[in-house]
Amino acid sequence: MKTDVSMPKEINIGLVLKKRNYMILCGLLFLVMITLITLIGPFIVPNDPYTANMSERLAGPSLTYPLGTDHMGRCIFSRIIIGSQTTLGITGLVVATVIGIGIPVGLVTGYIGGRIDSVVMRLADGMLALPEFILAIAIAGFLGPSLTNLMISIVFVKWIGYTRVVRGIVISERNKDYVSAAKVSGSSHFKIIRKHMLPQIISPVLVLAALDIGKVILIISSLSYLGLGAQPPAPEWGAMLNDGRPYFQTVPELMIYPGLAIFFVVLSLNLIGEGLRDRLDVKRQ
Structure with a gap:
């Protein structure tokens, strides 16, 4: 008598897919809300985020100042909303630049190999010897x-991860039968990379980027907190954390509000990234 064991596997895969879809949906919902607030921010802020008013210094929440004021009498709510444009804008630009560098370098080194691959990988290995955050601090401190x-x-410390991921996929695909058939049929190297290699790396790069955006936000905020990023009076979330540090015991809201903003953005992006990664893994299985 044969036992059908396929049903539990199908049920388990279905439950996992449903859970991952829920994670992606929650992450997208958070991200859409944050994006809308960022886009319409200049039209809804009640006060100028740059204007100091020492007579209203460290004031509590009110109709004029929904989240109170900071040590310079500036509206915390307005600074968080406008600061989202700085933090998220820089993050998007950094991730786009890193992808724009990492994908071509990974494609070329993985497909061509040889001396170019050796030189690039030795450079990457040397940079990976140090934690990326420490290396970013050293570079930012040196540049000013x-x-x-x-x-x-x-960008200098992040392109390595994308290059290594893309290179690994290309190396595993370049000797397969369909690539050999394309070479025999007379396809150029550029056409093979564009039609056969590039589609293979899109999904892994998207998942990596979704997970990496949260890390980039944390690095930007951390460096700004250390004084290496946005400079006063720029309303950037990490810089706001640094400004509120001396008042943490007396007015903890100065650090809590920007900290919560960073937390929700990173949470939404991690939900999306984890959901996409596990969903793709389930499809492979």
Whole structure:
């Protein structure tokens, strides 16, 4: 008598897919809300985030100041809303730049191999010897505190991960039968990379980017907290955490509000990234 064991597997896969879809949906919902607030922020803020009013210094929540004021009398709510444009805008630009560098380098080194691959990989291995956050601090400190130098330092340490992922996929695919058939049929190297290699890396790169955006936000906020990123009076979330540090015991809201903003953005992106990664794994299984 044969026992049918396929049903429990199908049920388990269905439950996992449903759970991952729920994670992706929750993450997207959070992200859409945050994006809408960021886009319409300049039209809904009740006060100028740059204007200091020492007579209203460290004021509590009110109709004029929904979340109170900071140590310079500036509206915390307005600074968080406008600061989202700085934090998320820099993050998006950094991730786009890293992808724009990592994908071509990974495709070329993985497909061509040889000396180019050896040189690039030895450089990457040397950079990976240090934690990326420590390396970003060293580069940002050497270049000087500014948002531009902050972006350069993060791009410099982040492109390696994308290059290694893309290179690994290309190396595993370049000797397969369909690639050999394309070469025999007379397809150029560029056509093979574009039609056969590039589609293979889209899903892994998207998952990596979704998980990496949260890390980039944390690095940007951390470097700004250390004074290596946005400079006063720029309303950036990490810089706001640094500004509120001396008042943490007396007015903890100065650090709690920007900290919660960072938390919800990172949470939404991690939900999306984890859901996409596990969903793709289930499909492979």
